Amino acid sequence: MKDIVKHKLKDVVIPDMVKVRQTFDCEYIRDIEEAVTEQLSKSHIIDTIKPDMRIAITCGSRGISNINVMIKQMVEIIRSKGAHPFMIPAMGSHGGATALGQEAVLEELGITEAFCGCPVLSSMEVVKIGETSEGHDVVIDKNAAEADGVIVVNRIKAHTGFVAPYESGLMKMMTIGMGKQAGAEICHQLGPSHMPKMIPLIGNVILEKANILFGLAILENAYKKPYKIQALTKNEIRKEEPGLLREAKKLMPRLLFDNIDILIVDEIGKEISGNGMDPNVTGRFLSGCVAKNIHIKRIVVLGLSKKTKGNAVGIGAADFITKKVFNSINLDTTYPNAITSTAINTVSIPMMLNNDEEAIKAALKTCNVAREEKRVVRIKNTMRIDEIYISSCMLEEAQHNKKILVIGKKLKMQFDKSGFLV
Numbered sequence: 001m002k003d004i005v006k007h008k009l010k011d012v013v014i015p016d017m018v019k020v021r022q023t024f025d026c027e028y029i030r031d032i033e034e035a036v037t038e039q040l041s042k043s044h045i046i047d048t049i050k051p052d053m054r055i056a057i058t059c060g061s062r063g064i065s066n067i068n069v070m071i072k073q074m075v076e077i078i079r080s081k082g083a084h085p086f087m088i089p090a091m092g093s094h095g096g097a098t099a100l101g102q103e104a105v106l107e108e109l110g111i112t113e114a115f116c117g118c119p120v121l122s123s124m125e126v127v128k129i130g131e132t133s134e135g136h137d138v139v140i141d142k143n144a145a146e147a148d149g150v151i152v153v154n155r156i157k158a159h160t161g162f163v164a165p166y167e168s169g170l171m172k173m174m175t176i177g178m179g180k181q182a183g184a185e186i187c188h189q190l191g192p193s194h195m196p197k198m199i200p201l202i203g204n205v206i207l208e209k210a211n212i213l214f215g216l217a218i219l220e221n222a223y224k225k226p227y228k229i230q231a232l233t234k235n236e237i238r239k240e241e242p243g244l245l246r247e248a249k250k251l252m253p254r255l256l257f258d259n260i261d262i263l264i265v266d267e268i269g270k271e272i273s274g275n276g277m278d279p280n281v282t283g284r285f286l287s288g289c290v291a292k293n294i295h296i297k298r299i300v301v302l303g304l305s306k307k308t309k310g311n312a313v314g315i316g317a318a319d320f321i322t323k324k325v326f327n328s329i330n331l332d333t334t335y336p337n338a339i340t341s342t343a344i345n346t347v348s349i350p351m352m353l354n355n356d357e358e359a360i361k362a363a364l365k366t367c368n369v370a371r372e373e374k375r376v377v378r379i380k381n382t383m384r385i386d387e388i389y390i391s392s393c394m395l396e397e398a399q400h401n402k403k404i405l406v407i408g409k410k411l412k413m414q415f416d417k418s419g420f421l422v
Helices: 002-008 032-040 066-081 097-108 142-146 170-177 179-187 192-209 233-251 323-326 331-341 355-368 394-400
Strands: 017-022 054-059 084-089 126-131 138-141 149-155 212-220 226-233 260-267 296-301 320-322 352-355 376-379 387-391 404-406
Touching: 002 192, 017 260, 017 394, 032 212, 032 226, 054 170, 066 149, 066 212, 084 097, 097 212, 097 394, 126 142, 126 179, 126 192, 126 212, 138 142, 138 149, 138 179, 138 192, 149 170, 170 179, 170 192, 170 212, 170 233, 179 192, 179 331, 179 387, 192 233, 212 233, 260 331, 260 355, 296 355, 320 323, 320 355, 323 352, 352 355, 394 404
Parallel strands: 054 084, 054 149, 149 212, 260 296, 260 376, 296 320, 320 352
Antiparallel strands: 017 387, 017 404, 126 138, 212 226, 376 387
């Protein structure tokens, strides 16, 4: 079979590639501690903290830039009010859906007792605090339920599976993050199409029944740096989060080219995107959500990131991978996420080729484009799309775009003797 595939692809020509730099809004917060202090110092925020209160701070699994610095500053402010803060992992089924696994995730993010100055209380045990109007159980982390107050911390950003007023943010942190494995399953049980309804449905019960003091919303720019930090009261979470989401979407990085034939992604991973590679960049929403103005015919994935530790959620959005990628997949960490979310197509295995060269050639041969030279883009991952490679036929378009700077020369892709990119 190896020789047959190689023979069928032998006449496929891989175009020359050119390195370019895409530019986005680069404004960001330079003094993070000052920004956190300013927000928490607002009277209607700081006055929710009383002496001797035990206060839980939610900590998620996403790689929010400088999140440990933000948490540390919050801890110092809470302690200055005579209260006793502690941190809880709020990440649904991540970390292998175990207490030790979730604590390890926080440690990798620099969120530790030694750095932040307060303990991490990690447990998968939940407490039922109510029901939705439709009869769904509403559960939250046991340690959070027993606290005198909870501060919800999360980044506001576009979700990777649906479009709605509340996507990834404070509402989702309460429903799925604080809900742990059990809460995540309740929220996901009807499938991705119901998530736009389930998140606020459950989230509003938590706002009413749990001791939520306030939320800290974080927006990042296209370069993963903090752009805005805003404290929100319980009522403001309901009212203000949709507007912050719209603002966050305007800041998102994207590929500044239309009608891409082949997208080559060097690596995918859970720390890069909840779906391994962000569908807001690739256009591949496996939930059935339609991406506007993103037209990519074939996607080739060449690797998993080191930090994902074999979790290949999102691999199902690719058309081609290599056998090397397949062999690096840890099904024991990959499948629990898919089962919890019920989005099993995210872990479907694409066509496997012997090496990078064959995978790229197979994508070129099957993309059903009549023009001689295909429009090819290569990226490191969907989080890093400032410096990318484009095929030479796209060079003139790049030169006429003020947001794109050509920084390289035309070069052929270089493969080693085994057919892997060097």
